[in-house]
Every structure is written in structure tokens, then in C-alpha cells.
Amino acid sequence: MRTNFTLIIGIMCFILYTSLFVVQEGQRGIVLRFGKVLRDRNNKPLIYNPGLHIKIPFIEKVKNLDARxxxxxxxxxxxxxxxxxxxxxxxxxxxxxxxxxxxxxxxxxxxxxxxxxxxxxxxxxxxxxxxxxxxxxxxxxxxxxxxxxxxxxxxxxxxxxxxxxxxxxxxxxxxxxxxxxxxxxxxxxxxxxxxxxxxxxxxxxxxxxxxxxxxxxxxLPTEVFDAIYQRMRAEREAVARRHRSQGQEEAEKLRATADYEVTRTLAEAERQSLIIRGEADAETAKLYAEAFSEDPSFYAFVRSLRAYKNSFKGNNIFVLSPESDFLRFMKLPVKKVVSNHQ
Incomplete structure (x- = not known):
């Protein structure tokens, strides 16, 4: 008797276990009865929300569908x-x-x-x-x-x-x-x-x-991408060449301007130096003239000494007459005879 009671309890637990089903959160359940979707009184499909539900065991099957x-x-x-x-x-x-x-x-x-x-x-x-x-x-x-x-x-x-x-x-x-x-x-x-x-x-x-x-x-497809890349590269190279040519043109302009400024500055400096040198030479000649005008004979003597110095440099040979005026300052002075009649 006790064995039969245990068997009945086991069968009831098994039927209860197979009658319950759980629909997880994020899912919806559909019950199939002989392959047909179970419907409500209004003949609409029954959709089971998350939770614990009951079905007829061995006749109805549950299909859980992801609702997320x-x-x-x-x-x-x-x-x-x-x-x-x-x-x-x-x-x-x-x-x-x-x-x-x-x-x-x-x-x-x-x-x-x-x-x-x-x-x-x-x-x-x-x-x-x-x-x-x-x-x-x-x-x-x-x-x-x-x-x-x-x-x-x-x-x-x-x-x-x-x-x-x-x-x-x-x-x-x-x-x-x-x-x-x-x-x-x-x-x-x-x-x-x-x-x-x-x-x-x-x-x-x-x-x-x-x-x-x-x-x-x-x-873009690989073949189109390569073609576009090559075209873009050619365009960029053309732009680079244009920029380089423009840069070279500007460089030539700047270089020409700089050369012109250098030439003009040097010419101006040369002109100023010539003016200053001319003014200095004129002033020198003026001073010499003023100095030597005080004693012309002394001026002639100094000039002759300079001529001697420049002429007798090195191993130069001169053939001159003793009576040449060039050698007048190299002659011995003539003594004057004093008369005793006085």
C-alpha cells in the first residue's frame, strides 16, 4: 500500500513537472498543440510573457522565441x-x-x-x-x-x-x-x-x-581605389611642380633684386670713394703748393732728391753728360773768390 502511494506521488510530481514551463526574461513563449499554435477565445495566437505557466503535458509543446x-x-x-x-x-x-x-x-x-x-x-x-x-x-x-x-x-x-x-x-x-x-x-x-x-x-x-x-x-573596389589613388597622386605632383616653379620664379626675382641692390650699393660706394679720394688729392696738392710756394728753390731740391731716389733704385745704368741739369745738385758747390783790393 505504501509503495503504491509513493508511486502515485511520483507520477503526480512528474505530471506536474511536465505541465509547468518557464519563459525567461527577454523571451516570449508559443504553445503548440498537435503542431498548431494555441489560440485564445478570440482566435488570436496565445503569446506567453516571461514567468511560470501551465500546459497540457505530452500534448502541448512550448517554443521560446527571442523578443530582444x-x-x-x-x-x-x-x-x-x-x-x-x-x-x-x-x-x-x-x-x-x-x-x-x-x-x-x-x-x-x-x-x-x-x-x-x-x-x-x-x-x-x-x-x-x-x-x-x-x-x-x-x-x-x-x-x-x-x-x-x-x-x-x-x-x-x-x-x-x-x-x-x-x-x-x-x-x-x-x-x-x-x-x-x-x-x-x-x-x-x-x-x-x-x-x-x-x-x-x-x-x-x-x-x-x-x-x-x-x-x-x-x-571603393580595389581596382577603382588604385586608379583614384594614382590620379590623386598625379594631381598632387602637378600641384607640387607648379608650386616649385612658382618658388623658383620668386627666388630668381629675389636674387635679381638682391644682385641689383649689391651692384648699386657697390657703385655708389665706389663713386663716393672716388669723390673723397679726389677731394683728398686736391687738398694734398693744395697743401703742397702752399708749402712749397714759400721757397721754390727748396721745393726744386726736394723734388730732385725724390727723382734721384726713384732713378737710382736697383742696378740701373744711366749715361748722362756731366753738364746735365738733372745732376746739378750732385756737383760740388763753386767757391766765391773774395777780392783783396777793398
Missing amino acids: IQTMENQADRFVTMEKKDLIVDSYIKWRISDFSRYYLATGGGDVSQAEVLLKRKFSDRLRSELGRLNVKGIVTDSRNQLMTDVREALNNGTSGDDDELLATATAADNAISSAVARVEHYYDDTNSSQQTVNSNSMAALGIEVVDVRIKQIN
Whole structure:
């Protein structure tokens, strides 16, 4: 009897354990009954908030979905601008689940990787379309913020009927999203439940809301980057050559001005020195004239001595007559005879 009681208690504890489930903070729970999403009295999907809940064991299963904002990094891809120029764009997307029931059905049981594949395809197509409408200047300036806003709105609300160019080209992303939406629509039709009308070309049809779209980095392709680098280098070298030639021209002007100033200064100095030397020579001659005018015979004697000094330097030979006037001061003086008759 005691053994049976223990067995019953164990079975009850096991049933109670399998009947309880916990939804963690940052998650939402969906209960599946025979593979169908459990609904309330209003035929709306039941979404369980964080906390402790009860389910029917062995019949109902719980699928926890992440309700937090998630980040999807996109691999850098090549895009073409309005000017037919290639750009390498690196971007990321912030998204979260807005409709857990739709998300679960569209992604085949809440597969995050499948959701990101669909989101990435749609984002790449939309970004390619938006970048094709702008030039490089518009992409790297303030127009980029508007570009990101337009892409986010297009992903959330779908492509409008005015975008004929985008609608004309059916992409793989549109086909994949259409297949996922068809599964959701088929499920709602089978359950005869009312649903809010959404654009089948939007991420809302998959139960996804794009919170933010950002471009991290814009680069040029390697071949274009090298070509632009070489062109910029050639332009800078041309500017450097122009500056050097202008500098050389200015240097020649300064050098010519300096040479002119030096020549003019030297000429002026030479002129002043000649004037001063001439005035000094004139003053010297004047002084000599004044000095020697007092005794002309003494002046003649001094001049003759100077002539003797300059003439008899070295081993010079002169042939002169003894009666030459040049040697008059070298003759012995003549004695005067005094008469005794007085």
C-alpha cells in the first residue's frame, strides 16, 4: 500500500513537472498543440510573457522565441550608384520579432538563421535599388541618413505600387518571402481566423520589424581605389611642380633684386670713394703748393732728391753728360773768390 502511494506521488510530481514551463526574461513563449499554435477565445495566437505557466503535458509543446532586438551583420557587398560607379558597402540591421505567430510559421518553427536569410535578401535588393538612385556624393553626405530611413520603411511596409522599376524585376528574395507568406496565409485560412491585412512584400508579413538600418563603411573596389589613388597622386605632383616653379620664379626675382641692390650699393660706394679720394688729392696738392710756394728753390731740391731716389733704385745704368741739369745738385758747390783790393 505504501509503495503504491509513493508511486502515485511520483507520477503526480512528474505530471506536474511536465505541465509547468518557464519563459525567461527577454523571451516570449508559443504553445503548440498537435503542431498548431494555441489560440485564445478570440482566435488570436496565445503569446506567453516571461514567468511560470501551465500546459497540457505530452500534448502541448512550448517554443521560446527571442523578443530582444537582434543585430545582423551583413557581409560587405558591391553596389552600383546612379553614376555607374561601384562601391563596397558594409552594413548591419537591427531587428526584432513583432508577430510571434507569423514569425514562427514563416520561418519554419522560429529558425533565426532562416529569418536572417530572408531579411538579408530583401535588404540587399532594397539597398541596391536605393543606392542606384543616388550618386556617390549623395551617398557619403547627408543623404545617407534619408537613404537608411527609406530602406527601413520599405522593409517594414513593403514596396509601394509606385515602385514600378522594382516591381518589374522579381527577385529571389521576393519569391522566398512569398513562399513563407503563403504558408502563413494557408494556416490562417485553415483555422478560419481573422488577421490584420499586411503587405505580403514587407517584413511585417513574416512577423519581423526592422528597428534600424545602418551603413558602417563605404569603400571603393580595389581596382577603382588604385586608379583614384594614382590620379590623386598625379594631381598632387602637378600641384607640387607648379608650386616649385612658382618658388623658383620668386627666388630668381629675389636674387635679381638682391644682385641689383649689391651692384648699386657697390657703385655708389665706389663713386663716393672716388669723390673723397679726389677731394683728398686736391687738398694734398693744395697743401703742397702752399708749402712749397714759400721757397721754390727748396721745393726744386726736394723734388730732385725724390727723382734721384726713384732713378737710382736697383742696378740701373744711366749715361748722362756731366753738364746735365738733372745732376746739378750732385756737383760740388763753386767757391766765391773774395777780392783783396777793398
